[in-house]
Amino acid sequence: MIRMDADKPIKTETGPAHVLTMEDWSVDAIHKLLEKAQWFADHPEKLPLQRLYAANLFFEPSTRTKLSFEAAERNLGLDLLHFEADTSSVIKGESLYDTVKTLESIGADVVVIRHDRDRFFEELTEKLNIPIINGGDGCGHHPTQSFLDLLTIRQEFGTFSNVNIVIAGDIFHSRVARSNLDVLERLGANVYVSGPKEWMGDELEKRWLPMDEAVETADVMMMLRIQHERHTVKMAAGPDEYHKRFGLNEEKAARMKPDAVxxxxxxxNRNVELADTLVESDRSRIFKQMKNGVFVRMAVLRHVLEKQKGCLNQ
Structure with a gap:
């Protein structure tokens, strides 16, 4: 196995050894990963790997990310080492490092971790012999969500160049926004933000659009839920007021470009950031994103295991 002794993940043109943030990925490596994900989408037959074990450590609630990783792992023929934080030694005070090191010792070949602590992975990468995939860290990063968003946009428009993307909502507390803002711009998209200005930060001031302008500008309206669990101060506006001022309703959606999604x-949160009637509308790609999440996570898992094992090339 490859020993990870560097302070940071190994970064090459074929992608990093761990999947922690989108900042670690070059544009060429992003496109190669998306091509691999698209290959899985186009080929329903499975490609089992040699007998390998994956462990999913989710210390925060999750439906889509956790289950799509499990589906991706099973599609690739990986065996799962089941872990539940509430019934593990974590409740006895075991550290994250000791938990992951235990799983490595009993045979895990890759670990997927979601944790409420920003950049939890910094204490792990140089001490472990197996790759880590970040399933979401606090308000920090969510790279596999970013990859599935990128795949969905590329399928829709065939390019990122000059595609107008508005990320709207609770930007400050969103690891999805943090992962997407920079990478979309690096790929050539025009990226804007909308929503309450107090959730933006000064560095996003030049990108901010009021919702009325945002809906007419966007090729993609990427709506975000309010991250109530990460707020230290309760939001002043109630759900109805938020929906009226910052949400996307039918009236606003009617002013979007004909091909905008x-x-x-x-x-x-239906009827808060997004009207209930729009969730499954013709414009919506929400459930397509979920489907793409499995293909992307298959590609990510295969990528890190190929780099680790060196013998799993397609």
Whole structure:
């Protein structure tokens, strides 16, 4: 096995050894990963790997990310080492490192981790011999969500160049927004934000659009839910007021470009950031994003295991 002794993940033109943030990925490596994900989407037959084990460590609630990783792992023929934080030694005070090191010791070949602590992975990468995939860290990063968003946009438009993307909602607390803002711009998209200005930060001021302008500008309206669990101060506006001022309703959606689409990482707070009638509308790509999540996570898993094992090339 490859020993990860560097302070940071190994970064090459074929992608990093761990999947932690989108910042670690070059544009060429992003396109190669998306091509691999598209290959899985186009070929329903499975490609089992040699007998390998995956462990999913989710310390925060999750439906889509956790289950799509499990589906991706099973599609690739991986065996799962089941882990539940509430019934593990974590409740006895075991550290994250000791938990992951235990799983490595009993045979895990790759670990997927979601944690409420920003950049939890910094204490792990140089001490482990197996790759880590970040399933979401606090308000930090969510690279596999970003990859599935990228795949969905590329399928829709065939390019990122000059595609107008508006990320709207609780930007400050969103790891999805943080992962997408920079990478979309690096890929050639025009990226804007909308929503309450107090959730933006000064560095996003030049990107901000009021919702009335945002809906007419966007090729993609990427709506975000309010991250209530990460707020230290309760939001002043109630759900109805938020929906009226910052949400996407039918009246606003009617002013979108004919080919513009709606995206959302889910779960959706219906009739708060997005009208109930729009969630499954013709413009919506929300459930397509979920489907793409399996293909992307298959590609990510295969990528890290190929780099680790060196013998799993397609």
């Amino acid at each position: 709606i995206m959302h990482p889910a779960p959706v």
